[in-house]
Every structure is written in structure tokens, then in C-alpha cells.
Amino acid sequence: MKKWFIPAAFILFITILVLPLNFLFAAPGLLTNADFETGDFTGWTTHIDPAHLSNNVSIETEGGGTNSYARIDSYAGDSYILQKIPISSPYLSMSLDVRNNVNTLIDSFYLKVELLDDGDNVIASGSLTDTNNYPEWTTLVFNTTVLLPALPPGTIAATKAINIFFGVDNSEAHPAITDFDNIILTYQETEEVIPASEEKVWVRNHEMTCYQVWVNEDNNFEFVFWWEYANNNWVQIYDMSENLVFEIDMKKGNANFEAPLQDGMYTVRTFHEAGNILQEFIIGKP
Numbered sequence: 001m002k003k004w005f006i007p008a009a010f011i012l013f014i015t016i017l018v019l020p021l022n023f024l025f026a027a028p029g030l031l032t033n034a035d036f037e038t039g040d041f042t043g044w045t046t047h048i049d050p051a052h053l054s055n056n057v058s059i060e061t062e063g064g065g066t067n068s069y070a071r072i073d074s075y076a077g078d079s080y081i082l083q084k085i086p087i088s089s090p091y092l093s094m095s096l097d098v099r100n101n102v103n104t105l106i107d108s109f110y111l112k113v114e115l116l117d118d119g120d121n122v123i124a125s126g127s128l129t130d131t132n133n134y135p136e137w138t139t140l141v142f143n144t145t146v147l148l149p150a151l152p153p154g155t156i157a158a159t160k161a162i163n164i165f166f167g168v169d170n171s172e173a174h175p176a177i178t179d180f181d182n183i184i185l186t187y188q189e190t191e192e193v194i195p196a197s198e199e200k201v202w203v204r205n206h207e208m209t210c211y212q213v214w215v216n217e218d219n220n221f222e223f224v225f226w227w228e229y230a231n232n233n234w235v236q237i238y239d240m241s242e243n244l245v246f247e248i249d250m251k252k253g254n255a256n257f258e259a260p261l262q263d264g265m266y267t268v269r270t271f272h273e274a275g276n277i278l279q280e281f282i283i284g285k286p
Contacts, residue, residue: 030085030092031164034183036068041081044070047167049077057081060179069097069181072109072168080112080167081180090115090124090148090159093186095141096166099179100134108132109178112165113147117158124148124155129169137181142211146226208233208255208270208279215285216258225255225270234271239264 032043036059046057056073057080072079090113100108112127126147130140164185170176208227216222223235233250237259245266246259265284 029183030087030185030187031083031183034185035181036070039068041070043083045082045084046080047082048079049074052077052079055079067181069179070166071177071179072166074168074170074176074178076170078167078169080165082163082165084116084161084163085185086161087159087187089156089187090144090151090162091156091187092144092162093141094144094184095139096183097137097139097179097181098130098134099137100130100132101177108170108176109168110165111147112163112167113144114163114165115148115151115155115159116161116163118160120161122163123158124151127165137179138212138214139182140212141209142226143209210268210270210279210281213268213283218258218260219285220258220260221266221283221285222258223256225250228252228255232271236269236271237261238267238269240266242267 033041039059039061041057041059048055048057052075054075055077056071058071058073059068060071061068070081072081094111098109108129108131110127110129113125114122115124117123126149128142128147166180166183168176168178208225208229211224211226213221213223221237225233225235228250230252231249233252233255235246235248235250235257236244237246239245245261248257248259250257263285265282268279268281268283270279
């Protein structure tokens with residue numbers, strides 16, 4: 001099944017679905033036609049590498065023709081879909097559903113942002129390439145600051161628009177098919193716009209966030225986190241009877257771990273300092 005309905009009180013994780021609780025209360029997404037349910041690319045610009053016209057960018061459907069999504073079918077070169085959004089700050093949160101049918105370490109799909117001034121000049125850009133194979137629909141969650149380099153003073157204040165790219169870049173002639181759907185882009189309220197005359201002082205202002213969790217080949221839950229602190233990066237996992245079955249204090253710079261748990265449903269809670277819950281979500285496996 002491609003799409004999940006998320007109840008207001010919790011998030012259900014089935015095997016590899018990940019989404020922080022704060023997205024439940026996010027403002028409406030900034031993108032037009034982010035779920036492609038118009039059945040076309042309304043709101044989007046599409047690009048196919050002119051040197052590789054065998055590539056294709058299309059709208060596909062499944063679930064009896066009721067669920068639409070974007071597909072980029074690339075044999076070589078660079079193909080993408082793009083939206084330009086007028087905004088006042090590049091600090092955004094994003095989640096999207098991805099299905100990537102490539103079993104190779106060669107570049108498969110990428111996400112890219114370009115910050116533009118009021119003359120549409122690019123003043124900063126960044127990108128993230130993901131070479132993982134996602135044979136089933138997987139929700140990825142991250143912050144656009146992951147894509148951007150350290151911004152020089154004044155960049156944020158000068159930003160008037162942002163280009164968001166979702167693409168496939170194959171450096172060798174082999175098929176790479178990536179599907180995109182349910183792209184949720186929202187403002188991240190914890191950042192502020194800095195006037196051009198002021199210098200940004202970088203301080204810890206992001207909550208520790210679970211980027212991804214999946215069931216690995218050893219049938220263990222495997223977690224990857226972002227924004228871990230210098231210490232007190234506690235993760236605790238409870239069964240459905242609220243019994244503590246796993247806990248770990250992750251070390252900064254090594255925010256990846258496995259939890260060897262039996263099949264079933266579990267509640268995951270992350271903490272910084274005692275009692276300060278940063279994130280809470282549910283995971284499960286058959």
C-alpha cells in the first residue's frame with residue numbers, strides 16, 4: 001500500500017515508515033500538487049536530460065488507478081521535477097514518500113535546494129544524494145539545513161525564493177526508477193530570519209530527530225538520528241504494556257544503533273535530560 005492515513009493522536013510505523021509527531025500539527029504544505037493527485041504535473045516544472053531522451057518523467061497510478069505519484073525513469077544523465085516557491089526563509093522541514101528500484105551504489109536519486117534573491121540569482125545551494133534501495137514506499141524526513149552548507153551572514157535575509165529539485169542522476173547507462181509522492185514542505189519555526197547586517201551565531205536549536213528506522217537483514221530495528229546533543233541522547237523503547245524493553249544513550253557523532261526486539265508494536269521515546277521527551281512514535285514489524 002502506498003499511502004497511510006495518520007490518526008491525530010499517534011503515528012503508525014509499519015516496518016520502515018517514519019514521521020515525527022510535530023508533522024501532525026504542521027501548517028499546510030508550501031508545495032503545489034505535492035501528492036500529484038491532479039494526475040499531471042500542475043505546479044511542477046519537469047526536466048529530461050536532452051542528451052538522454054530515453055529518460056522519462058511521468059505521473060503513474062496504482063491502487064486501482066486512484067493514487068497518483070511522480071516517476072523519474074532514468075537510464076543516464078540528469079532528470080528531475082522542480083518547484084520554485086517564494087519564501088522569506090530557507091529553513092524548512094520536509095517529508096516525502098520514496099520508492100527507489102535500484103540495487104546499486106551508483107547515484108540513484110537526489111534532493112537539491114537553491115536559495116534565490118529577488119533577481120532570481122542563486123545565492124546558495126546544496127544537495128543530498130541517496131543511493132539506498134527502497135523497494136517499498138518509504139517515508140524520509142529531514143530538515144533542509146541538511147542540504148545547505150554553512151550560510152554566510154546575510155544569506156537568509158536575502159532569500160526571496162527557493163527552488164526545490166527531486167531528481168535522478170545516473171552516471172552510467174543502467175535503469176534507475178524512482179517514485180516520489182506526498183511531499184510535505186513546511187516552515188521550521190525554530191529558526192529566525194537574520195538581518196543582513198547581523199552575523200549568525202550557530203547554537204544548538206534543533207531537537208534530536210529520528211531520520212529513519214527500518215528492519216535490517218538480521219530482523220532488528222535499525223535507527224538513524226540527526227541533531228544529537230553532546231550528551232544525554234537517550235532513546236527508550238516500550239512494549240504496548242509500557243514495559244521498558246530497550247534503552248541507549250547515543251554518543252554524539254554515532255547516532256546509529258540496532259534494537260534486537262521481537263515482532264510486535266513498540267513505542268519509541270527520545271529524551272535530552274530526564275523527562276524531557278523530544279520525540280515519540282510507534283514502530284512495528286510482523
